[in-house]
């Protein structure tokens with residue numbers, strides 16, 4: 001509805017512009033020739049007053065702070081990114097009337113989501129934050145921004161889902177626990193930024209579209225054959241039959257644990273996709289299943305590597321061992337040693353073996369030899385970082401859940417956990433003081449560390465997302481078994497990991513390893 005804005009054309013004649021206040025809003029009136037324009041006075045870039053800008057030919061206003069240029073008629077940014085809001089104007093004699101009414105909520109929603117798409121394509125976190133805040137201000141659940149982003153980047157996932165998806169349910173959980181709107185938004189923005197980071201500049205990789213009736217055995221066989229089209233056709237059929245994620249999860253878990261897949265990532269992802277679908281619902285079910293299947297199909301099968309070949313033999317011969325097992329029995333053993341020691345306890349309860357392995361993995365984390373994270377003079381095979389240790393914890397958490405509904409998968413899960421323990425042996429040392437890392441109150445420690453993640457200060461999303469996932473996995477395991485034998489060592493290990501700055505750029509190592517590599521080329 002048009003209303004008098006409290007200004008006349010005669011008033012604009014002298015300076016050509018006037019700022020009128022309406023509540024918190026500042027409306028800039030600008031005369032250009034015989035036309036009058038009304039627009040928001042705050043520049044959409046950093047908020048400086050457009051009233052101080054320079055009016056050029058063709059009704060283009062330049063914000064002189066950073067040179068963004070706006071078409072006054074449409075508000076479009078001719079230079080810069082975001083448009084400025086304009087208001088309809090009518091002139092009645094000398095009086096200026098402006099329609100300040102907000103557009104319908106649905107239009108604001110669509111505008112915010114379109115702006116989010118553009119911001120993500122630019123990997124521009126500032127604009128992602130603003131568009132998500134706009135969506136919320138228009139009365140919508142800000143989590144829709146994340147569901148929208150998951151769909152938007154879906155076809156750009158050449159290798160399937162990434163850590164951005166896997167960490168998303170934990171960021172959402174942190175967001176939901178938040179005590180203020182700022183904290184809630186801060187946590188929600190993390191997976192958005194991570195998705196944009198992971199898909200920046202990526203091409204399009206459409207998913208095969210076939211469909212056939214759900215058949216879990218045939219689905220697992222298709223996954224084993226690395227046949228993405230066949231595997232997805234079963235998934236599409238299941239969706240067509242109205243099946244939900246929990247219906248498919250047992251088969252997905254079987255496919256994930258059929259191999260030591262991508263350093264255990266596949267099993268972690270099977271758990272995390274379920275948590276994400278629980279939180280965001282139907283809109284992300286199909287895209288997440290497709291992205292997960294693609295990741296599972298193309299995951300490395302690391303048990304084929306020379307160092308892990310004992311895994312298959314041990315799994316095939318799994319049974320007949322009755323020796324009690326504790327973490328101390330596994331610490332310091334190689335892959336072969338851990339597999340052998342574990343098979344001697346194959347008939348013990350899975351929980352006993354799980355506790356022992358988790359304790360040994362926690363010991364490794366607590367005793368990681370930092371030189372491997374820091375040094376520039378080692379070979380490529382020794383490019384080991386904290387994340388090579390933390391995945392044992394998140395993998396353990398995932399398989400405990402997956403094996404709760406597929407107990408037949410316990411042997412594979414335990415032996416893969418054993419691979420984590422054994423593979424990290426060369427990179428730990430008992431010769432260090434670890435007393436300072438002891439935690440007396442695990443629950444308070446986890447909550448305190450989670451609270452720090454709202455403002456973690458790291459650029460690469462992969463760093464914060466791993467800290468978060470480890471904390472949620474630890475919280476979950478502590479809730480399940482608060483008096484388990486591994487609690488002390490795992491908490492101390494996580495404390496050391498979270499509070500030891502990682503070295504994330506290895507310029508000199510990169511140069512040395514590149515020269516050594518090239519020197520051996522034919």
Ligand code: FES
Pocket residue numbers: 043044045046047048063064065066067068
């Ligand atoms: S504040 Fe206007 S261009 Fe930066």
